[in-house]
Amino acid sequence: MIRRKILALFAVMGAAAVSACAPQTVYVPQPVAIAPQPMAPVCDTRFQVVNNSSRPVFSLQYSHASRNDWGVDQLGQAMIPVGGVWNARAANAGLYDFRITWNGGGAAELRRVDICRASRIVVTNRGLYAQ
Template sequence: MFSRAALLALTAALPLLAVASPAAQAQRCDTNIRVTNESSSIVTGIYYNPTGNRSWGTNRLGTAEVFPRRSVRFRLANEVPYDFRIVWITSATDELRNVDICRISEVVITDRGMRVR
């Protein structure tokens, strides 16, 4: 049996437990990411996955292409670091690893590779 003091302490702690629950912390940052093509070539593939995932998975563009000076938006599923990979129409590729998506809003593709802002 719980003592009256233990029961009161547990009751007082319940609101604190609710604040720390995963549901209460579900959205700490905006996981919407814009990918902007500032390169001089068409981008035919954009891949991303949480850092540590060994597979790039499917091309997030499908059959679409991102022309120079155009952007696309994605909503990433998790608030964890991500790796990004792009493929230009020339079949050249670039990768950007361990990106803290809570600190950025955009991945920028240039002729020299990718960067974030």
């Protein structure tokens, strides 16, 4: 009986010794791949000022709506003639305010135009609108 217990003890110890030598499965965390975020579409800030009024446009000012001033006259010494088009590009995306003055007097303003959506500022005898 003692002999059986000793044999059983050796069997258990042998199994433990063999399992200690056996290859072990080790969990190694793998890095998780994160899908890149899609890039926001690039805003095209180019636009045209189209003079559909009956008078030449003497000055054109525009600035980001977050500013408190109109900025400089973009036309300088030039004018936008009746039926003329002037091409421009805003510095940044966002909302812009526009102001024109006509040759001979009078002015019109248009505020909070999303420059990413509007590609034309149209001057009429009644004022400005965006397309």
